[in-house]
């Protein structure tokens with residue numbers, strides 16, 4: 001049987017997440033198909049068709065793919081489900097909504113938030129804010145999974161595979177996306193960034209967050225924030241790192257004025273190295289940090305920025 005990957009895209013760009021899902025799909029040693037929503041021009045489908053390990057891209061045409069609701073995508077996947085033993089989606093964005101809907105319609109329990117697929121095809125996922133790793137085996141006819149993209153490498157390109165149009169009749173979807181407003185920035189995407197600079201309550205204000213943003217830009221880093229910083233309105237919701245935010249795996253995570261609550265750590269435990277700056281020597285973040293600076297972040301930040309400017 002075959003594995004189906006539910007791809008994610010924005011506009012005419014395939015998201016990096018999809019490349020990571022292909023790596024996860026390879027663990028099943030089965031042919032891999034990708035389902036993608038695209039316009040008749042098939043620009044996104046062409047990007048997916050180049051990914052190493054993909055044998056076929058199945059494309060459903062919509063005039064405005066970004067505005068197709070989760071209900072409709074789940075129905076689309078349901079129409080194809082008979083062809084597949086395993087269906088996987090990202091544990092981010094639409095995948096979090098579409099896969100459970102599909103699972104309910106197939107009456108099969110989904111397994112969500114997978115961080116590792118074992119050789120025996122058991123699955124691992126962090127639970128209780130990452131304080132436990134649960135190992136699970138499924139005894140179901142089909143395997144329905146959401147995968148944490150940050151835990152898997154992105155695949156590269158290969159020679160192009162075939163693209164097949166899926167005939168579908170748009171259903172009477174019970175949910176419609178009316179409009180999407182772009183709030184993209186020049187900074188790298190939080191879930192893919194190699195360096196993330198994040199601030200917490202210790203920053204003290206939205207104005208101080210602007211200083212942190214300037215520091216992030218000097219390093220070519222993505223901007224992250226603790227939940228409190230987001231709740232205060234200092235940083236947008238999409239920057240929240242942690243259990244209820246984004247789970248990330250940068251090479252370097254720099255945390256300023258973040259205490260290191262268990263719910264925050266749940267989002268950074270796959271980071272390569274963690275540098276924490278905090279004036280409280282007992283802050284829990286120092287228990288997980290590789291490097292720590294005990295001190296006032298407002299003294300540290302300008303010094304670091306000056307040093308970077310001198311080295312330019």
Ligand SMILES: Cc1cc2nc3c(=O)[nH]c(=O)nc-3n(C[C@H](O)[C@H](O)[C@H](O)COP(=O)(O)OP(=O)(O)OC[C@H]3O[C@@H](n4cnc5c(N)ncnc54)[C@H](O)[C@@H]3O)c2cc1C
Nearest residue numbers: 200201202226227242243244245257258259263279280297
């Ligand atoms: C169900 C649930 C889900 C949650 N999900 C998340 C989540 O996804 N992400 C998340 O982040 N939180 C989450 N939280 C909230 C979490 O429990 C913490 O409340 C939050 O992470 C704390 O944010 P903080 O570290 O910015 O603030 P604080 O805990 O208040 O820490 C601020 C730190 O800044 C330091 N500081 C202050 N001034 C300075 C200075 N001038 N220089 C240096 N250091 C300074 C202090 O010493 C302190 O350690 C969740 C909570 C619950 C209950």
